[in-house]
Amino acid sequence: MSTRERAGKLRETIRHHEHRYYVLDQPEITDAEYDALVRELQQIETEHPDLITPDSPTLRVGGKPREGFQKVAHSSPMLSLDNALTPDELRAFDNRIKELLGHTDYRYIAELKMDGLSMAARYRTGVFEQAITRGDGSTGEDVTENARTIRSLPLQTKRTEPFEARGEVVFNRKAFDRLNAEREKADLPRFANPRNAAAGSLRVLEPAITASRRLDYYAYFALDEEGRFFFDSHWDSLEFLADQGFKVNPKRRLCANVDEALAFCAEWEAERDNLPYEIDGVVLKIDSLPQQRQLGFTARAPRWAIAFKYAAQQKETQIVDIGVQVGRTGALTPVAHLEPVAVGGVTVSRATLHNEDEIGRLGIEIGDTVLIERSGDVIPKVVRLVRPGAERRPFKMPTHCPVCGGHIVREEGEAASRCINANCPARLKESIGHFASRNVLNIDGLGDVLIEQLVDKGLLKSVADLYTLKEEQLAALDRMGAKSAANVIKNIDRSRTLPMPRVLGALGIRFVGERTAELLADHFGDLDRIANATADELQQAQEVGPKVAESIRAFFDETHNQELLGRLKLAGLQFTHVAPKREGGPLTGLTFVITGTLPTMTREDAKAAIENAGGKVAAAVSRKTNYLLAGADAGSKLKKAQELGVAILDEAQLLTMLGGT
């Protein structure tokens, strides 16, 4: 046998055993025998790199680190699902289906709703080609190399025409507990739940890390190249996927009616803690594709499917201590340290208490036994006091910051106590984390561990210091190589080119999220102009009301924030912005303010209609307002408009302007 033939034979054998082990859970050989096969193949591939094929199982160990993730458009939108929270809601859904299908027969497929993250995997000529996260549903991130390390994802399929599998990446619960224990030892932050751990493991730049986490992939949809289903029955498509080598959850059932579906939901709710992965409910899908087509979609979700969500899981445990965490705004969040307890198969040892008032409302003290709740993707919280501890002591908010020793202040009317030292390292770390995060300045590679080191070593005293960091400084840190250092510097450099609204959002001004930053940028066009605008001027931007305007003003009134802005400008970040023009609409160039109750439209509808026609909607009336759209019970805005002589419209007049009847 030639070396090429031997390599081919080994691949085939390894693939067979991977499928037995990772997909079917029925191994035929020992781990050692399997390892020996992989080692032999690796040996051949090292000696003859030209013999490596893209679907070789040796590539599952994780290749070289990536420099960021490419965005990729989905072949068709990855939608989400509407929820039913009670059996009654599920029956209501079923009644709608019955009506819409004109009382013809239909069947449901009930599947477990695994709590991970959805991912599309594309195949061409029978070979795994690309994996994409859900992202915002229309575009996701290319995580091909990381997905390749998931042993239950086939690298080869029988079907040779292009197709796409969609399914869920999940983190095994036991592995999750083990990972968290290791992270705790290494002084790394714990993952809050298996779903976050799955997401964190799939979205790391180093595939070898993904490989070490042992993720699992369950497929639940098969689509053709255009993103369309190509089976007439969903059940058949699941069988097809299983036949192609995918792991398809065997815990699924064809149900003749809603009662059978509800029985399935109840059975698995009772069993959910015994499953190796987390589930947060059951997904019901209409089996027949022609019927699915007949039912169609809403903007958000298919009408032919629904998620029946299980209630959050609760457990009693004792509060051993209450600590505080310092956030980006300096706010102190009390955190209950708990006697570790398994809730739905995952160990919980921390729960948030939000703020001092919440502790008062719950009436809890250290030493008490409390009920805690964990639901899927949220941080565990304390629900109520069960029993006061025999020895209990009240929690007191510290007078000084546990991180920097700065003064803690609680302002009148505020729920949160804050550290007022603007240079508090805890605040700084959080601020940098926000600055670097994906939807903000997207500095891949600048994660918590690195930020921690940079701040503790005094290399970062302000966010602006990022732009003077040297590659050598980074390379000298723990767990950083020359390559990762170069990568981080490259990503920092790239952030200088990101559009102005991102820079504005990066500042971490309270109430200024992604959307508000966009709207402010559209209105002002220049970051310095926003920084210098009065509260009144700020309110001329769409959706900016007095609270947001005040917060922006307060931020830029701080001298150190002005300094920060100056330094970011010098560093070459984008300070100007050209608003996208919705030209040609009948309301282009006109500014509206909406007040009172309109006869048929909600204010949101009116706003959307005005914006779609090219107009703008501001929160407060000023001389720049062209029209006040006034409904019933209009108050101070109407008075102001009358004083300023602003034209006043009713809904009918607006509709005429929009070109309706």
Ligand code: IVH
């Ligand atoms: S169907 C448009 N089936 O739940 C159809 N989703 O709330 C949407 N999920 O984003 C997906 N198990 O991440 C479907 N058997 C299953 C599922 C499942 C888990 C997740 C998926 C989706 C979310 C919808």
